[in-house]
Amino acid sequence: MHEMNQLSTFWFWVAGAAKVIGVFTVVMLAVAYMTLAERRVSGFIQDRLGPNRVGPFGLLQPIADAVKNLIKEETMPGTSAKFYFVLGPMLAIMPAVVTFAVIPIAAPLPTPVGTVDMIVADVPIGILYILALSSLAVYGIVLSGWASNNKYAFLGGLRASAQMISYEVALGLSVIAVLLLAGNLTLTEMVWQQQQMKLWFVFPLSLAFIFFVISALAETNRLPFDMPEAESELITGYHTEYSAMKFSMFFIAEYSHVLTASALMATLFFGGWDIPVWTGDDMFWHEGALIRGFDEAGAPIAATPSVLITLLTLGAFSAKTAFFVLLYIWIRWTLPRFRYDQVMHLGWKVLLPAALGYIVLIAGTMLVLDQLGVPFGFRYGLILTGVSGVTTVAFLFFVDRDRVIGGAHGQGSVARIRARASASS
Amino acid sequence: MTEVLFVLFAVVALGGAFGVVISRSPVASLLFMVATLASVAGIYVLFEAHFLAAIQVLVYAGAIMVLFLFVIMLLNLGHDYRADLKFGLWSLLAFVVVGLTAGVLAQGFMDVGDTGFREDGAAVAAALDEAAREQGVAGVIAEPLFTDYVVAFELMGLLLLVAIVAAVVLAKPRN
Numbered sequence: 001m002h003e004m005n006q007l008s009t010f011w012f013w014v015a016g017a018a019k020v021i022g023v024f025t026v027v028m029l030a031v032a033y034m035t036l037a038e039r040r041v042s043g044f045i046q047d048r049l050g051p052n053r054v055g056p057f058g059l060l061q062p063i064a065d066a067v068k069n070l071i072k073e074e075t076m077p078g079t080s081a082k083f084y085f086v087l088g089p090m091l092a093i094m095p096a097v098v099t100f101a102v103i104p105i106a107a108p109l110p111t112p113v114g115t116v117d118m119i120v121a122d123v124p125i126g127i128l129y130i131l132a133l134s135s136l137a138v139y140g141i142v143l144s145g146w147a148s149n150n151k152y153a154f155l156g157g158l159r160a161s162a163q164m165i166s167y168e169v170a171l172g173l174s175v176i177a178v179l180l181l182a183g184n185l186t187l188t189e190m191v192w193q194q195q196q197m198k199l200w201f202v203f204p205l206s207l208a209f210i211f212f213v214i215s216a217l218a219e220t221n222r223l224p225f226d227m228p229e230a231e232s233e234l235i236t237g238y239h240t241e242y243s244a245m246k247f248s249m250f251f252i253a254e255y256s257h258v259l260t261a262s263a264l265m266a267t268l269f270f271g272g273w274d275i276p277v278w279t280g281d282d283m284f285w286h287e288g289a290l291i292r293g294f295d296e297a298g299a300p301i302a303a304t305p306s307v308l309i310t311l312l313t314l315g316a317f318s319a320k321t322a323f324f325v326l327l328y329i330w331i332r333w334t335l336p337r338f339r340y341d342q343v344m345h346l347g348w349k350v351l352l353p354a355a356l357g358y359i360v361l362i363a364g365t366m367l368v369l370d371q372l373g374v375p376f377g378f379r380y381g382l383i384l385t386g387v388s389g390v391t392t393v394a395f396l397f398f399v400d401r402d403r404v405i406g407g408a409h410g411q412g413s414v415a416r417i418r419a420r421a422s423a424s425s
Numbered sequence: 426m427t428e429v430l431f432v433l434f435a436v437v438a439l440g441g442a443f444g445v446v447i448s449r450s451p452v453a454s455l456l457f458m459v460a461t462l463a464s465v466a467g468i469y470v471l472f473e474a475h476f477l478a479a480i481q482v483l484v485y486a487g488a489i490m491v492l493f494l495f496v497i498m499l500l501n502l503g504h505d506y507r508a509d510l511k512f513g514l515w516s517l518l519a520f521v522v523v524g525l526t527a528g529v530l531a532q533g534f535m536d537v538g539d540t541g542f543r544e545d546g547a548a549v550a551a552a553l554d555e556a557a558r559e560q561g562v563a564g565v566i567a568e569p570l571f572t573d574y575v576v577a578f579e580l581m582g583l584l585l586l587v588a589i590v591a592a593v594v595l596a597k598p599r600n
């Protein structure tokens with residue numbers, strides 16, 4: 001058993017550098033293989049094979065793509081604003097690769113020199129850091145669309161700026177519900193609160209999770225919200241004029257955003273690196289000591305970090321994140337694209353008021369529970385789950401308008417449309 | 426380390442502010458302004474005002490400046506801007522306004538004293554650290570905002586609402 005203490009300054013720097021390099025490398029590798037996953041899964045969904053020639057199961061395809069993009073010719077449109085044209089991809093990729101820094105990836109790791117937190121930077125503002133930096137992502141897209149001096153690219157850039165500002169509001173409001181329940185901004189503490197409640201926040205905050213998924217899809221410009229690069233209307237939108245590695249940088253940025261959003265869904269709503277049911281992995285720094293929880297009298301119980309627990313929790317985190325990445329791909333190849341006015345309608349007239357109302361409801365319920373003296377814990381979570389569940393069903397029923405939930409009953413609307421069409425012809 | 430970073434951020438902030446004024450293209454001005462705002466956020470971080478820094482980037486750099494960019498591009502100011510530049514009497518007026526503002530600011534700095542710091546600065550910083558430990562970084566700002574300054578805060582919100590209504594009324598097509 002190793003000593004359970006905090007790192008000295010020197011080892012803090014060493015561990016910090018190692019974590020930065022490690023996380024960056026893993027994120028870049030994950031991004032490369034997400035492109036392969038996207039193509040293989042889309043192949044599966046469309047009943048074809050997808051790329052399977054380079055290496056076993058096409059596993060070397062991302063490397064072939066990278067080499068191709070590096071040695072391809074860089075095109076530079078003659079009438080573009082050169083400086084901004086080059087600046088655009090840089091601004092796009094920068095926020096995408098730094099946001100992963102504040103997401104905790106596993107339980108603290110014991111080493112001979114002290115216990116290392118498995119998070120690159122545990123900043124006190126946590127989630128706000130991610131929101132602030134991802135709000136800068138729009139500059140890259142808008143500037144490159146404008147600098148290309150191409151009408152399609154320009155329209156893509158304008159759409160991107162309008163859409164990303166609109167959904168930032170809904171995204172922020174859906175996160176506020178989580179902040180209310182966690183009572184803190186740091187993501188490590190959110191994971192801890194979910195372990196303490198013995199209930200992942202997706203249950204007590206089910207509607208916030210739905211809002212978060214929808215807004216995250218829109219923020220990352222993924223189908224059904226990929227208006228900035230709608231192929232059928234805008235060629236490929238803001239990156240129409242880009243080739244080779246500059247084009248690749250937009251791709252890396254998009255997939256990094258998808259990866260960060262998936263990791264955030266796992267952390268905010270699915271317990272982060274928490275392994276369900278088992279309490280042996282609960283760990284948190286409390287007044288300078290790593291604790292597992294509190295006993296009946298409220299005294300802290302010391303935690304026993306181990307390499308095995310760190311590896312297991314890392315596995316749990318990776319599995320949850322991979323699931324949401326798969327969900328992203330699944331949605332992309334299943335749903336058709338929205339019309340632009342529908343995107344705006346959903347953002348401002350449905351998600352914004354609904355998310356605001358939901359915050360009031362959650363805050364009100366929590367106030368009542370606190371007044372009644374219900375302690376923060378499993379029972380607290382169950383009551384909120386009940387309230388949220390009812391609201392979620394009501395919301396889905398209202399939005400769905402009989403199409404999915406109504407089942408066979410919903411088919412009636414299609415039949416009506418057909419009847420009307422045949423009557424008029 | 427902190428001093429080096431402070432000088433770096435301060436140079437970028439001042440240089441960016443200068444760039445906003447002297448650059449001819451509106452898009453360049455805007456990017457300079459984003460650089461200035463981001464550097465000021467960096468200085469906030471050096472003061473350990475993390476919350477303020479995040480809000481600075483989120484609201485100013487991430488939302489308001491994006492709207493500016495949106496408007497500049499929608500009006501296509503970047504390509505034919507010379508006609509929009511005003512000289513003569515306007516530049517004279519601008520000099521007068523800038524000079525007056527600089528004078529007022531200089532006066533303000535004079536009042537602070539020789540060191541440029543408040544005398545009870547250390548005590549205030551300690552109290553803030555204590556509050557941040559107890560209430561979290563957001564609580565330190567939220568607590569006074571929603572108790573002592575709640576009326577001013579609500580009036581501010583009302584002002585913004587009035588501005589939005591006015592914008593909608595102005596933008597509505599007349600028919």
